[in-house]
Amino acid sequence: xxxxxxxxxxxxxxxxxxxxxxxxxxxxxxxxxxxxxxxxxxxxxxxxxxxxxxxxxxxxxxxxxxxxxxxxxxxxxxxxxxxxxxxxxxxxxxxxxxxxxxxxxxxxxxxxxxxxxxxxxxxxxxxxxxxxxxxxxxxxxxxxxxxxxxxxxxxxxxxxxxxxxxxxxxxxxxxxxxxxxxxxxxxxxxx
Ligand code: DGI
Ligand code: FE
Ligand code: FE
Numbered sequence: 102x103x104x105x106x107x108x109x110x111x112x113x114x115x116x117x118x119x120x121x122x123x124x125x126x127x128x129x130x131x132x133x134x135x136x137x138x139x140x141x142x143x144x145x146x147x148x149x150x151x152x153x154x155x156x157x158x159x160x161x162x163x164x165x166x167x168x169x170x171x172x173x174x175x176x177x178x179x180x181x182x183x184x185x186x187x188x189x190x191x192x193x194x195x196x197x198x199x200x201x202x203x204x205x206x207x208x209x210x211x212x213x214x215x216x217x218x219x220x221x222x223x224x225x226x227x228x229x230x231x232x233x234x235x236x237x238x239x240x241x242x243x244x245x246x247x248x249x250x251x252x253x254x255x256x257x258x259x260x261x262x263x264x265x266x267x268x269x270x271x272x273x274x275x276x277x278x279x280x281x282x283x284x285x286x287x288x289x290x291x292x
Contacts, residue, residue: 125231133223147206154187162187185211213279229257
């Protein structure tokens with residue numbers, strides 16, 4: 102499918118506000134790809150599709166996660182986590198996206214994972230810092246993003262985890278593992 106057709110399809114899945122968020126994530130992802138040496142068309146495609154299922158009825162999201170068969174553990178956790186593996190499944194199975202790096206970046210954009218790839222990091226971070234985002238820590242994360250993908254992403258996870266702790270909500274274990282792994286990566290670089 103051509104990019105223009107995909108764009109039209111994505112817009113039809115969500116309200117205007119979420120589409121504007123998607124456009125912001127695409128811009129930030131391309132910028133980060135240029136800064137950190139990733140493929141900008143992969144970054145753009147993953148960003149375009151990352152929230153594809155966000156506004157789908159929750160049972161439809163569940164079906165997509167089950168059809169994908171990967172990261173199905175999210176179904177035991179809070180519903181805001183479901184749209185990421187749902188979108189990965191739909192992108193691969195329905196939209197026929199064959200680039201597995203792009204599919205993985207979509208799947209792990211909310212939670213991260215251990216040993217995140219460059220593209221995983223870019224999409225997850227772009228989602229935190231796109232121009233439309235406005236949460237208390239966002240400017241600090243934007244500043245960190247200018248010199249360290251890992252430090253910025255850790256700060257992003259910290260902010261999500263702190264928010265979840267304050268709300269008394271569960272924390273999906275993979276996000277903790279992702280954060281631990283990024284801290285190890287930074288330590289490794291010092292030796
Ligand atoms: O889809 P977006 O709003 O652009 O951003 P996202 O994909 O990062 O999803 C964010 C939502 O998921 C947000 O409401 C917080 C929630 N979330 C993220 N990590 C966790 C989580 N919720 C729980 N319960 N546990 C998590 O680890
Ligand atoms: Fe999302
Ligand atoms: Fe998003």
